[in-house]
Amino acid sequence: MTVTDAHIHIQPFHMMPPAIAATFWKGKPNRAELESYAADPRKLLARMDADGVARVGLINYVSPDLMGFTGEANPWMVRYASADPSRLIAFGSVNPRFTQDVAGETARVIENGAKALKVHPPHQLFRANAYQDVLPGLGDLYRVAESAGVPVTIHTGTSVFPGARSRFGDPMDADDVAIDFPGLTILLAHGGRPLWMDAAFFLVRRHPNVHLELSGIPPSKLLEYFPRLEAIADKTVWGTERPSPGIKSMRANVEAFRELPLSDRAKQRILHENAAKIWPS
Numbered sequence: 001m002t003v004t005d006a007h008i009h010i011q012p013f014h015m016m017p018p019a020i021a022a023t024f025w026k027g028k029p030n031r032a033e034l035e036s037y038a039a040d041p042r043k044l045l046a047r048m049d050a051d052g053v054a055r056v057g058l059i060n061y062v063s064p065d066l067m068g069f070t071g072e073a074n075p076w077m078v079r080y081a082s083a084d085p086s087r088l089i090a091f092g093s094v095n096p097r098f099t100q101d102v103a104g105e106t107a108r109v110i111e112n113g114a115k116a117l118k119v120h121p122p123h124q125l126f127r128a129n130a131y132q133d134v135l136p137g138l139g140d141l142y143r144v145a146e147s148a149g150v151p152v153t154i155h156t157g158t159s160v161f162p163g164a165r166s167r168f169g170d171p172m173d174a175d176d177v178a179i180d181f182p183g184l185t186i187l188l189a190h191g192g193r194p195l196w197m198d199a200a201f202f203l204v205r206r207h208p209n210v211h212l213e214l215s216g217i218p219p220s221k222l223l224e225y226f227p228r229l230e231a232i233a234d235k236t237v238w239g240t241e242r243p244s245p246g247i248k249s250m251r252a253n254v255e256a257f258r259e260l261p262l263s264d265r266a267k268q269r270i271l272h273e274n275a276a277k278i279w280p281s
């Protein structure tokens with residue numbers, strides 16, 4: 001079974017300010033190893049080989065005021081993924097709170113090589129549907145992604161980083177995005193965990209263009225959070241959120257997932273086939 005892990009964190013860690021870095025590195029005894037992946041994509045590719053992972057989604061988002069990630073994170077990520085773009089899926093990002101020309105900037109980020117966009121409401125400090133009132137530019141981001149056929153992963157669920165606004169993690173805000181941009185492929189990262197799993201499940205069932213993305217959910221909890229996962233297996237995408245605390249390795253999570261009482265067909269679709277449709281190359 002081929003595996004695509006659509007959500008791991010290899011980022012320009014050096015941009016994080018001290019309080020954020022302290023939270024990020026807490027509970028991660030292997031900091032040096034993680035920094036070595038960020039310094040050299042060949043090391044990550046070797047890790048993927050060892051873990052039996054064919055492709056990874058490299059999460060990246062612009063959040064200069066909270067996480068320290070500036071617009072420079074985009075070229076950094078594309079350069080990183082250029083080591084093997086067939087296996088390293090570069091996420092790009094535009095933060096409409098810091099950009100005048102959101103449409104132009106989004107088009108540039110995609111043209112320069114981003115295969116997906118990340119929207120992180122609790123860390124970028126706007127609601128996923130803020131284009132309806134305070135942040136019209138956010139609508140330009142979705143519109144450009146929709147017409148370019150580039151998927152958008154939206155963080156749903158809480159966050160423990162200092163300054164993060166967890167209330168912006170309510171997946172229900174993505175209901176508007178799904179309706180207003182029907183051609184846009186939307187992935188709900190973390191399925192609203194740990195507060196809003198029912199809302200996430202509803203949206204995946206309700207909207208043809210909304211998918212569930214499983215990162216951050218321990219496989220042992222998955223069927224507790226989503227008891228009817230089998231019913232949405234055609235619209236669910238695997239992810240781990242590595243290197244969050246509690247994740248031993250990408251392989252360990254896949255092995256734990258394979259033990260769950262789901263059909264082989266469902267497991268195959270979730271681990272790889274659905275992601276292969278979203279990112280054919």
Ligand SMILES: [Zn+2]
Pocket residue numbers: 007009059215241
């Ligand atoms: Zn994440």
